[in-house]
Amino acid sequence: MKDFEPRIIGFLCNWCSYAGADLAGTSRLKMPPNLVPIKVMCSSRVDPEMVTDAFLRGADGVLIAGCHPGDCHYDKGNYYARRRFAVLKKVVESLGLEAERLRLSWISASEGARFQQVVEEFTENIRKMGPNPTGKETLL
């Protein structure tokens, strides 16, 4: 069997984290290719059901990334995103699912290096956890 390559879904906010990812790219920073980016206008656009959907369809990890608190393009979207994320994480924990597969990170447009570091670290953590068992459930 081939070595396990994690598949990670990343919801990146348009104004900070997506631009940060772009900067990491144009700066030619080397990072694992495991993250599939999805651009959203704000981290608060990410409904918990979108994360749950990715998780149940076998995503090995789900990252939500947005502007640092205080820097939201829409003033306070990321504060609301943080509360929603906390709720979802609690639901997942309460049901005994692997909450460590979900991550919320703040990455600004100028932090290309931080984007690289978050992707590297998260990919390695997920690699250690192994594949998400939801991916193998044919009756899920």
Next chain:
Amino acid sequence: MNSILKDLLRKALDNGIVSSVMVPSKGPGNSFPWTLVSDVSALQRAEPVPPVMSVQGAKALASFTQSMPEGKLLAVMRPCEARAAVELSKLEQIDLDNIILLTMDCPGAVPLGEYGEDGITEPDINDPATLRPLCRQCTGFTSAGDLCLAMHGGLNAVLPLTASGQELLDSLGFKAEADISGWEEWANAQRGERQVTRVENMENLKEAYSGLQGLIEVFSGCISCRSCRTVCPICYCRLCFIDMKDRRSPASEHLERSRNGGAARLMSNTLLFHIGRMAHMSLSCVSCGMCEDACPSDIPIGRLISMVSADTTAVFNYSAGSNPEDPLPLNTFLPEELHEYED
């Protein structure tokens, strides 16, 4: 209990203190539909605390009170229904301005499926076998809304809980009850017992159904009827995320999943529905048990949501429906908080 409540409703209507009353009435067969009563004579059929919960009172209230015209409305409901009404007012589905909520020491409710002449006819607060599973573990069985009829521990009185409750009692000429210590003692003891049951149930659920395999097992009987959502007072959305058209994946995706695993379940959104719903409404869940009563597959869905709700509300130290002044946790934030969830 029913006759005392009816007397109070009659007085309030008769003296013009309120212009209408919302109360369950005896309907055809063994039904107890909610009614809006504006004439005293129609209170004949009123059944303020029916043996079953067929429609959640807050849902009935929200069906016509998104904006309330002049004239006071007195609504009699169980404590869990009053708490749901408070949540719905925060969600802007009920305008509580001209509404007074009257509750009682709730005896609990008989499971819908077991109610009837051949089954259980009356709930008995002291006999869990006559009660719905959520009623057996309910710790919020009294003291909700604006006033509450207290009938235990040697007390027989209507207690005001808010300024508008006090106002109603004053206009009815009711005097304040001097000694409620016996009733408080009863309530505390009852709450303590229920809390033990509640914790036990949560531990048992976690042990039996924790993790992916457990969840697959407990929801394997789900027939996707969405009854749990339909009867839930908190689920007021006209379009639920699970029913959105673009949620349907193209055939190519199903075929790919099928090829990858040899086979793939179709209409595979059972877990997504339940987990997504918990993420959406568990903060406002009042543990009324309507969902579990409605489930045709006997899934302990109410106890599961109640268990998750205990964990999610704890994050914000929130208690659904308790204090109208507490903002909904998702409608507010603090700049410095929840650092353990972010990096």
